[in-house]
Each structure stands twice: as structure tokens, then as C-alpha cells.
Amino acid sequence: MTIGVHLEEFHGLPVFDLPDAESRAELPDAAAVAWRLSSPTYRDADEESWQAVFERFLKTVDTGRVRALVVGGWEDAYDTSSAPVVTALMGANDRLTALEAVFLGDMTFEDCEISWIVQSDVTPLLAAYPALRELGVRGGTGLSFPSVRHTGLETLVVEAGGLGAEVVRGIAGSDLPALESLELWLGTDEYGGDSSPEDLAPLLSGEAFPALRSLGLCNSVIEDRVAAAVAGAPVVARLDRLDLSMGVLTDEGAGALLDGQPLTHLRELDLEHHYLSAAMRDRLTAALAPHGVRVVLDDPQTPEDDGDGDVWRYVAIAE
Template identity: 40%
Template sequence: MTINENLSAFNNKRIVDFEEEISSLDFVYRIRVDYDDEEQDFEALLQKFCNDPKAAEAKELIIGAWNEIDEGTESLEIVNFLTRNKDKLPKLEYLFLGDITYEECEMSWINQCDVSPLLAAFPQLKHFQVRGGNDLSLGSLHHEALETLIVETGGMNRQILNEITNAKLPKLKHLELWLGNENYGWSGTLEDLQPFLSRDHFPNLTYLGLKNSEISDEIAKALNDASILDGLEVLDLSMGTLGDEGAQALLANPKIAQLKSLNLSHHYISDEVSAKLSELPCQVDLSDQEEEDEYGRYVEVGE
């Protein structure tokens, strides 16, 4: 599966594509250009948005497809532009960099950059989301207000994992990492994920998503008696390759029953074991059951 649709809602508001002006702040505006129209100028459109007087009241912004997504340094130019124009967006709290479908650019081809200047420029951000792992860096991440961090890749470099491990995010409640597979850039190990299984790093976390992973079984087994489960409301291992081995480890883990929600959608679990999971006292999502073929199992989004 690939990402075939743009977001339709963000922060519980409907998304519209920005064209000429900000008509109402009841909407969230997405800045994007048509991927096959070379005449459109992304930065000019972004400039028009920032120059609109109502931008000073905007709390949300989505960056969609820009020119030359899979080559060049335009993502860096976008980051630099927003950083320079931070005073025109003084109330920005929700930012998504890369609402891009596969028709616009496959996720594994999206060129990103060091996005840490954005987080430094907008200290009031509560939600930061980025799609695409090529050349992505979070830098030395220290943010006092951030509550949600979502990093979507078809293959996550271990450098990103280390940057998040070393981050200082005292208010973080929602951490969602799309880990991917090694064919598209995954270079981490289970050892690199161990810090995310401890509550020492992110004591206020209520949602942990280690998604889209080719080592879902190993992650499930490593969660045995993991302190992160204490106080966690949602565990999300969806989009990956979870099979009976990992599912049995979850069933044997008494802390799993304390969750409110367990998301295992897109999985390789047998009907027999799925039936046992369905008996857990928490809400369990077992949709999108896959069958392993002669070449093995696949994460939901790689390329």
C-alpha cells in the first residue's frame, strides 16, 4: 500500500488548499503546488499565505507538495523561509511538513533536511509531523511545548532514532515513528528502540506508535515488562509485519490488558491467535489481515 490521499482534517478542522487568501480560520490551509505543473512557484504561494493579515491568527499549517520534491534542496528553502517569517505566524501550534501522496512523490523519494530550525523558531508548537526520511534530521531537539511528534518514513535511519532518544521534550504525550524496512532506509536495530520502551525518556507519554516496522515481532517481545506501558493508553504496532510470535508475546504481557487501545492493523496473525487477542479487555484493532507469501512479509508503506 502507498499513501494515496492527502489529509482531509487536521486538529479537528477541515483542510483546504490555499490559493489567494485566508478566507476563514475555521479551516486549516495546505500550501502545495501540482507536482506536474512546472509553472507554479511554491515559495511565492507560501509568501502570499504569510503576508495575509489573517496568518497572524493561524494555529495550523500544512506543507504539501513542493517543486522538485525528490531532488534539490527545496525542503531546506521551505524550512529557512518559515524560520525567517516566524513573526508572521506567531500563533502557530500545529505543523505538518510533507502531506504528499504517492502520485506526487513516493515517500521514500521525498527529500527532507534538518528541520530543527523550525522547532526552534516556533517554541509554541504542540504538534510537529514530518513525512519522508531522505536527509531528514531533527538535530539537537529541545522543545518545551511539543506534545505530539510524528515522523513518517519508509525506512528510518538510526540517526533519527538517536536524535529522538537524546531529545528533551518534557511535555511529549504522543510519539509516532514509522520505521519502515531496510530496502528503503531502515538502519536501526531493536537495541536502538529500547529507549522508547522505557518511561525514563518520555514520562508523560500516553501514545506510543512503533509502526510500519519489519521487526514488529521483536518489538512486541521486547515490550515484556517495559516501563513505558505503565500509564500508556495507546500502543500502536500497526502497518508492520506482526505475526503469531509477537502476538503471543503481547498476550503473555499482563501490562497490555491495562491499555485502552491496541492497534495491530495490517498484520500477519492467524485467525486462532487473533481470536485470543480479541478477548483482551482493551480495544484491539485487527483489521487488514495479510498473508505471508513466498517472499515474506511486507510493511504497509515502504516505497
């Protein structure tokens, strides 16, 4: 599976693509939409660069009222990092004074495969925007997230075909006292996803992120190990929602969840895209649904047997 559509909503706002320079279309109220600023990743010479799009945005929109920005593609995103984009956004913090949310890298597979997107250190955005409430990042190549303190961030989403252990440790070790929702696509080692449950220790212990209510540890090739670690993790007791979807979850991992601490307090347990048997799906539903837990078991997968005794299971999104 790949990412085939751009974001249509972000930070509770409809996403609006900034029209091209020749358009005479009336622009919406600056605070009513999430502004998507994008340049072709395979840009022709006569097409605007991302920097030119951003400069035009700053000149034509009431930037003091903009609440959310979605950065789409930038030229040669498969070869050129997001660092110039991050620098440009930082440099406009005196104009984007109402900014609450940023998504960096809203690209489909046609723009740039998720594991080809070259990111950078995104934490300077948090320093530049102390009032930022939501940050989303797509792409794990070149991504850096050293541990940081930010008192306003409520939602952090990092989507990747493979998320490096250093990045996971940096996020888990950050001081984010307002963080309510965290979603990490851990991915596969084939695309740089070399983290382990041990890298999540500060998070799973409950010591980090005291406001956390929704936790997603998704798209992992080691989802069984993640599930086993979560089964005894103190953080789970205060969650409303647990998301272990998109990964290689088998009966072993699901059994560890059921044998671990109670999950009956959850509002939702999302296990979509899994490798669970029908019997295990029934066990999960019987154990949790009577307590009002919404158990999401959509998109069951079947392991692939290559005929030589090897069985293959895949995360939902890798390349």
C-alpha cells in the same frame, strides 16, 4: 499500499488549500482551518513555486491568527530537500505568532512516493516556534532529527518507508516533557529503515517523555522484535494506546506481547495490517477485550510464497 489522498484534517482543523492567485474565492477565518500550501512537484515554468505560494499566503492571510500549516509538495521534492521550506517557515516566525502545528510533506504517491521525498533537518522549526504543539513529517530520505529540547510539543508523527537509526536515536534522546503522542513509521531497510529496538532504549525505558500516553511504532519490517521489546518496556504501563500496526507482525511478536507485562490497562491496541493466525487473533481478543481494550485486527495479510521456499511479508507502506 501507498498514500493516495492528502490530509483532510490536521490539528483538529479542516485542511484548506490556498486558492491559486487568480481565484476570487472568499477565504475562511485564518484560525478556523489548517492552511495547505503546495506547489506541483513536477512544476511547469508558468506554475508558482512553493516559495511564491508562501509569499502570497503571507500577504493575503491574517498570519497572526493562523494556528496550523500543512506543507504539501515543493518543486522537485524527489531531488530537492525541504531545507528551503524549513528556512522560509523559520523566517516567518515573527508573523506566524499563533502557529501551533506544522505538517511537512503532505504528498500522495502521485506527487512523490513517500520514500522519494527528500527531507532535511526539521528541528530548527522547533527552535523557531517554541509554542508549537504538533509536528508531522512525511519522508525519511535525508531526514535529520538531532536530539532537541522543546517544552511545548505534544504530538510528533514521522511517516516514512524507512526511518534511519540516527533519526530514531535523535528522537528517542530528545527532551520533550509535554509530549503525549509519538508515532514513528520505522519502515524497511530497503528504504533506509535500519533502526533496531536498541535505538529506542530511552523511550522504552520510560525515562524519556514523562507525559507520553500514546505510542506508535509502526510500519516495521522487524515488528516482531519491536513487539518483544515493548512487551517488557516500562513505558507501556503509563500508556493509554499502543500502536504496532502496518508492519510485519506475526504470531511470534503477538505471543511476546501476551506473555509480557499486562496490557489490560490500555484503551486501544492497534495491530492493523498484520500476519497473525486466526488462533492468535482469538487469543488477543479473549485476553484483552473483556477488560475494555479495543483490539484492532483489521487488514490481515497472507504471506507470499514464491514457490522456491521463500516466504515474503511486507510492511503497509514502503516505496
